[in-house]
């Protein structure tokens with residue numbers, strides 16, 4: 398049941414219109430950070446209030462919502478956000494990527510390829526990719542407007558100098574349509590190739606920092622690198638121990654206090670679907686015959 | 687004798703900058719020739735840094751014109767000016783901390799300008815950084831250290847390497863040896879003199895140390911209360927000062 402004390406999806410219509418204007422601007426200028434007047438949401442910032450506001454502004458009563466937190470649907474964060482929109486919007490929710498029309502995510506892009514009728518909303522903690530080396534906001538804004546991105550490569554240079562390779566594993570910077578350098582939010586760099594050329598609309602919301610940006614469908618997104626240290630979308634060199642998948646992004650899970658561990662798909666919905674189809678991994682339970 | 691070419695690299699005419707009603711610098715005009723080192727001397731508050739900042743595009747002058755290679759740097763877009771700032775020009779600050787990224791390794795500091803102009807080969811960038819550290823007498827094995835771990839003199843040499851790596855034509859320096867021990871100063875001055883000569887750099891050097899001016903500058907401008915009161919060849923100005931203020935300045939140095 399919808400809680401009648403709130404407007405549909407919690408935010409009032411004027412606020413949603415303001416957010417939609419920012420979203421449209423973001424889609425018109427892919428990768429550009431659009432300022433918006435972020436609202437207080439009835440949850441802490443760490444829970445992705447930017448993503449929640451973008452979701453609220455995009456949601457319609459016909460939508461089916463999925464919420465991902467580090468690949469899973471069942472963490473406190475994911476469950477709470479799902480419940481929030483069930484209560485304030487009365488929308489259907491799902492854990493299946495294929496059934497969702499709108500997916501809000503933190504830290505992952507689903508393994509299953511997205512479609513043109515889907516929207517992916519990212520929760521973003523720090524939208525400014527240049528922040529690490531240039532703390533002055535006035536200066537980073539100028540650097541974006543003048544396309545002065547040498548500093549991004551200084552960061553990658555430092556990585557290689559210190560670790561022998563580009564060690565940035567999350568929030569790996571990308572260049573969008575040959576113009577804006579963008580922080581893809583803390584997804585693993587394994588997911589970076591899925592940012593580009595996607596049929597789905599991708600929207601990014603940073604609540605505390607009050608920024609929105611976007612990738613329209615089929616946008617060119619290139620991960621920054623050096624000629625002699627090319628970008629690589631790496632993952633743990635294992636198969637999923639539950640479904641046997643050799644191409645999905647894996648989480649390492651400690652199974653006991655004697656050093657036992659296993660590798661499982663970080664995308665739980667993907668892994669479950671494969672197991673339902675009969676795929677098996679190294680540690681799958683024996684079939685009950 | 688230097689071949690000074692036949693067109694001025696920098697032409698400055700009627701340059702003024704005011705801070706409210708206070709004069710920063712006023713009605714400054716001069717030409718700088720390719721390969722020439724121009725010293726700007728004068729007491730504290732005489733407008734040296736203000737003038738330098740206007741020339742380098744860090745401050746917008748209220749009046750006057752600055753032509754670099756015939757292009758007006760006051761009216762050009764900020765984007766063009768910033769491109770000049772990381773290609774043709776370099777700026778060496780008195781305080782190395784203002785000119786270095788303290789959180790980035792020595793190699794990253796030197797490589798930044800290369801990357802800013804499009805270098806994308808890590809090995810080549812590192813090679814240039816090692817080469818430049820050598821040219822400013824910093825051991826190659828310090829390449830991954832942060833500037834914090836360097837002495838003041840090393841930091842200043844690192845700042846110079848970081849600025850010169852892209853082969854600029856015009857270098858602005860504001861008291862590059864200020865705040866350093868005398869022996870460290872001497873070594874830095876030798877180094878600067880060598881680099882200026884080898885690279886054929888044009889330099890505008892602000893200093894209130896007349897010994898530094900004598901060692902590096904071909905020509906001197908003396909400033910007082912924002913205005914240029916005397917200019918000429920360095921030896922001429924220092925050995926036979928015309929303006930009473932310059933005479934005072936020179937004699938006060940001799941008394942030290």
Ligand SMILES: Nc1ncnc2c1ncn2[C@@H]1O[C@H](COP(=O)(O)OP(=O)(O)OP(=O)(O)O)[C@@H](O)[C@H]1O
Pocket residue numbers: 705708709710711728729730731732733734735736737894
């Ligand atoms: N940001 C500012 N706001 C107001 N007045 C300023 C500012 N900067 C400089 N001034 C004034 O402008 C005049 C010239 O200052 P400037 O810093 O250019 O002198 P300087 O010759 O570089 O001195 P120093 O040798 O001490 O570095 C001084 O009267 C100074 O007080």
Ligand SMILES: [Mg+2]
Pocket residue numbers: 734735736860
């Ligand atoms: Mg000064």
Ligand SMILES: [Zn+2]
Pocket residue numbers: 637638639640641642645661662667668669671
């Ligand atoms: Zn799996």
